[in-house]
Amino acid sequence: MSRLFATLVAAVLLGSEASGKTVTGLFRSEAARQENGQFITKFMFQGGNGLVVCRLENPLLAAQRESRLLLYQDLDSDLDNLSCSQRLSRAHFTIPLSQEEHNQTIPPHSSPSLWRVLYADRGTCQENSVTHSDVRFTLLMLNADSAGNPLEHFSAEETGLHSFYFLLLLAYFLACCIYIQPLCQALRKGGPMHTVLKVLSTALALQGCSALCNYIHLARYSRDGTGFPLMGSLAELWDMVSQVSMLYMLLSLCMGWTLSRGRKPQSRPLQWEQSPASTAVAVGGVITQGVL
Known part of the structure; x- marks a missing residue:
């Protein structure tokens, strides 16, 4: 799985094109x-x-x-x-x-x-x-x-993107200040929701990284019209990984991973390293996101 992830990272970083109006x-x-x-x-x-x-x-x-x-x-x-x-x-x-x-x-x-x-x-x-x-x-x-x-430097359809990502980062920062301590306490306690909290926390963290990379790219774009293409590619990468992690959780729930305290799980969550089908789903999801 680590080799697959490294290949996807290289494909995103090397295959993406920079778009700038300089x-x-x-x-x-x-x-x-x-x-x-x-x-x-x-x-x-x-x-x-x-x-x-x-x-x-x-x-x-x-x-x-x-x-x-x-x-x-x-x-x-x-x-x-x-x-x-x-x-x-x-x-x-x-x-x-x-x-x-x-x-x-x-x-x-x-x-x-x-x-x-x-x-x-x-x-x-x-x-x-x-x-x-x-x-x-x-x-x-x-x-x-x-x-x-x-x-x-921004064209008409890009107007406001810089401000949007600034406000989005501000919202992430305020949410972290409010919820980081209760979230850490819940993760330390464990329990039936422990894995779900970890997956959701990871997905939100990746979305925050994506927003930060987009903001850095657009901040430079506003000055020179070219931006920081590497940051734009990283933003797309973190966004795709975040969506794949959410797909992992949803597929696990569909396969019978129960969240109830009163019932025992009927099956284990999907194991990407051991299941060829789940690996194919992950690769297909990443490729689809990359094409879109």
């Missing part, structure tokens, strides 16, 4: 030609003034290639069915890339709007264009804060 990467002419515009990212701007900032490491090469960023409001569902030239002409904003830094303001909208960012150059719609060197870039997507300044 995007770094390479503008590739070949990718832009194959995809009729290289997809860079999506971002949901709020109703206020948004800002797109693009910084280049080699602006001279970008200018020679006539590089540009194309911004589409993600209401055009038929973009993939258009020809290359038609697709490029449908952009709501075109940002020519010829300097080290370019700023583009997104006009106010009555409601949050999702925008798609593509990259194109003069060879995007040419079948036999010459392949150029890649250009490294940094792209910042910013929403307006409460003062109207474009300094907020």
Whole structure:
């Protein structure tokens, strides 16, 4: 079981992708030609003034290639069915890339709007264009804060997450201060509810660790738009382990593990190390949670 757990930990930490709105990467002419515009990212701007900032490491090469960023409001569902030239002409904003830094303001909208960012150059719609060197870039997507300044890294659908996890951690802290002593006394006494209390306490502790990791990730995300991806992965891991532990308890109850003082248990709780079926259920639960 320990080997299985270690494998799952490695899969979660190494297989997860970081999602942040400070995007770094390479503008590739070949990718832009194959995809009729290289997809860079999506971002949901709020109703206020948004800002797109693009910084280049080699602006001279970008200018020679006539590089540009194309911004589409993600209401055009038929973009993939258009020809290359038609697709490029449908952009709501075109940002020519010829300097080290370019700023583009997104006009106010009555409601949050999702925008798609593509990259194109003069060879995007040419079948036999010459392949150029890649250009490294940094792209910042910013929403307006409460003062109207474009300094907020969170997209519209992520607004309030940082405050939510702060309040959740505060609730966990207050609950620990109130219930930790009675819980420890109950665990020391033992009794028929002893195992249930241990499982529930473990699940709540793992949920608290998940909330803490999410808060650390979002606290850094609010400053740089990238966050701490490792903490985000750990948060998902602790959440999955917590749910599997609850699944263990529920399956044990279904298999006849009684909680009554007046009756003897008809069967032992599920033993993950000895039961192939329970191991399969645990693995299936973790994989399902990972996919979701």
